[in-house]
Amino acid sequence: MKKRTVVLAFILMLVAVGSLAAQQYYIPLISKGFQHQFWQAVKEGAEQAAKDLGVTITFEGPESEAMVDKQIDMLAAALAKNPSAIGFAALDSKAAIPYLQQAKAKNIPVIAFDSGVDSDIPLTTCATDNIAAAAYAADKMAELIGGAGEIAVVVHDQTSRTGIERRDGFVNRIKSKYPKITIVTVQYGGGDHLRSTDLTKAIIQSHPNLKGIFGANEGSAIGVLNGVKEMGKIGKIVVIGYDSGAQQIAAIRSGEMAGAITQNPVGIGYQVVASAVKALKGEKLPKFVDTGFYWYDKTNIDDPKIQAVLYQ
Amino acid sequence: MANQPNKATVQPPVKTASGTKGASARQKLLAFSSLVLLVIIFSILSPNFFQPYNLIAIMLSTAVNGVLAIGVTFVIITGGIDLSVGTMMTFTAVMAAQTVAVWNLPVIVGVLVALLVGTICGMASGIMVAKFKIPPFIATLGMSMLTKGLSLIIANSKPIYFTNAPSFSQISMGTMFPFLQDFQIPNAVIILFVLAILASFVLNNTIFGRYTFAIGSNEEAVRLSGINTDRWKIAVYAVNGLICGVAGILIASRLNSAQPALGQGYELDAIAAAVIGGTSLSGGEGTILGTIIGAFIMSTLTNGLRILSVPQEWQIVTTGIIIIFAVYMDMLRKRR
Structure with missing residues (x-):
């Protein structure tokens, strides 16, 4: 009896979460990590862009930057969802190539971010110049x-x-x-x-x-x-x-x-989503999107704009 | 936990293996029905889940963890633990890459080197545990650091790519059944299943398997009956090492490279798969089929939650709950 209730509650939770994701453009972002402050800042930027542009995103990354295979599993699951576009920061470009080719075959635009992807499949790369x-x-x-x-x-x-x-x-x-x-x-x-x-x-x-x-x-x-x-x-x-x-x-x-x-990790996240939306609307993208950088010193370190992009 | 010492003193060692068969069959059934339930739930919740492409993705993501879990199941049945399976796998992958990509030797030599290196590392752990009486937790933790360090040193902390041997990636990613159109099962998955059948046979039908269970149930009794338990224990750890070598080849082939920094944390996934599948951490009990189902539960859950776009933080919470739930059900069953 109790067991059934638990299972039912669990299913309802999944339905609730699952239904949230069923909207127009869906763009999963596969990053190199998610716990690190840098990646949380990228995620924040991506979420902001999703809100501004009215698209749905998810943001995932492996627990450590060594877990190349886990990142590839994430990419495979993202592809299975038939997304509108994919944002991808490869831990190892060469290992991910078969999946990027699948994305290309399915006509799913790929936007690279952070360090970029060593391949001509991504339409653009959003990273620091x-x-x-x-x-x-x-x-x-x-x-x-x-x-x-x-x-x-x-x-x-x-x-x-x-x-x-x-x-x-x-x-x-x-x-x-x-x-x-x-x-x-x-x-x-x-x-x-x-x-x-x-x-x-x-x-x-x-x-x-x-x-x-x-x-x-x-x-x-x-x-x-x-x-x-x-x-x-x-x-x-x-x-x-x-x-x-x-x-x-x-x-x-x-x-x-x-x-x-x-x-500027927030800018990186924002630009990935913005570029993906541009690609979906058929706009032409530059080969590289400069996401900007900041100079910080004693005088401006407590500026909220700087604090947002610094990590411990 | 409470009934463990009791069981150990009352039951004669060899009988235990067959004595728990009914109980572990029930656990397997429970584990299997959980897996089926998961698949049904995810299939209802998302049209993208039960698709050939995604089912293959799930199987492929199970392959490495499944193979590691098979190896560690042997060790756990003896009442031991191996915390080095993840990094041992990496070390064998690095050695295979060194052989094939750096020394330019044929792929088959790389495969043999990986298997040999794994066996040697496993044997070393076994000797530490059996002969030097170092607790398995510590001995294999040491082995884990040792193999991790060696992997980084040999690979110079950078991935080694199989650029000169394109056939290497076919070991995992090729398929033996190209005629299956949309459902091309990758070799890695076939290797997992073949290994599982082999391991299951060894565990249930050979003297090696029988002593594995017996040592886990009551090592002292086995020793007193004149059996060299040290030697069998070393053999169990060596077999685990050999299986890590198989996992090393699979992962190197899948990534088309040996990633020297990878591996830490994978041992816990393997142990979790074994335990979800009904292998008892106090030893003397476990099946390969259960372990494989455990590995599939974990990868299906991870994949399904991703397909449903559950936020990553909640994916971790859910996986934790499922593991606790599975082990709790196992304990309830034993109390009856």
Whole structure:
């Protein structure tokens, strides 16, 4: 008797939830995660766009960025629902290709987001323009060191797209716009705090006149900060970071780090849904949708607009 | 739980296997009817659920967890536990990829390497448990970290792709029955079923199976009757390792790459599948059919909730409730 009631209640709950999803355009978003603050911010943006444009979305992602197979199961289930369009941030593009081909065969537009998908199936990619963002960091660096002197760059790696684009964005802007600034070295620390710290200390050791260092992701930025701290150069070397995280936020509040670039996850989520709707209406999409970025430092870190895109 | 020591002292070890058969048949029936109920509910709630495409998606998503669950069922029946099945699977996948994609050896060599590596790792866990008397929970937790670390080291923390061996992906994704038009069952699913039949045969009809149950019911009694329980225990862990090797090949083939960071957390899904299917965590009881049904309940539930667009947070809550409910029903049955 009791058992039957429980089962009945469960079925009713499912019906209630299920019926909510039965509306016009339906666009599932498969992200790289859902628990992380960054992804929650992407979801928030997507939900806002769904509300503004009158479409239904769902947002799912595996529990960790290692679970490539679980993400593919999610993509398969999303395809089974005959969606109007799909938003997808691939953990591993190559593993997902068979399913993207199915989407193409079923004429379901695919919109890539975050790091993009290594395939020509997605109609567009909504992501941070890393080159523009890193170039902006270069402008800030030039401003803070007075437009002349020696600087260094610590990047996470030379193989990932973010590593290459952030490095090139920064280096090329300095070379083209600030002839009095020399980049003495570009080093790679794997995004690892400790390795980046050691690298930074060696750079400072061999370049005593160094005026600034740019760390191209969270791990690199923290490593740079630690290295500068351990060499007793806080206040003498300008440190600029990328992304956020508890340590970086604390360092910016205390002034040990001059500032950092943050991506705009809310904008990423919004643009994915907006692009999908455009595709469904037959509008032509650009190959890349720049979702924007922010510069944040001590002065604007408590601005609600900045707080919305920072994560611990 | 309360009747466990009682059962262990009263019943002679070998008889236990057949003695629980009626009870576990009931559990299987219960598990199977839950699965059917789930399928019916989801089919009513969404027209997209009971479609060939989606049923294949469910089966494909069951394959890896189902295979791991078969292996861990053997270990749980002996009264042990293996927390390393997920990362052991990854390690075998990485070794297969290293063999095929880096050393350029034929696919079959990669498959054999994966099976061999799995067996060795499982055997090592077995020796730690049986000979060094390290509690299985700790020994296999250590093995889990060890294999995870080794996978990352060998693969240099990056996925290894089978770019030079396009046939590798056919192991999971190809089909032996291409004539089935819209319902092309992928090989991964066939491998799961074949392995399940084999494992079921071994568990029910061989001396290996009989000792597996006996050790789980009353290890001391088995030892006193002159049987080298250590050796059989090591064999059980080794078989589990071998089966992890099968799972490693399936997942590497499905993803067309070995993903070295993957694997942690998969052991809990495998254990949950076994327990939902009626395998007792206190040992001495369990069936392969039950485990397979348990694995299908989990993947059907996950898929169905996704098809219904239930928010992800609620999917997790629901899965948790179902697991607790299934195990509670099992305990009610035993109290009778």
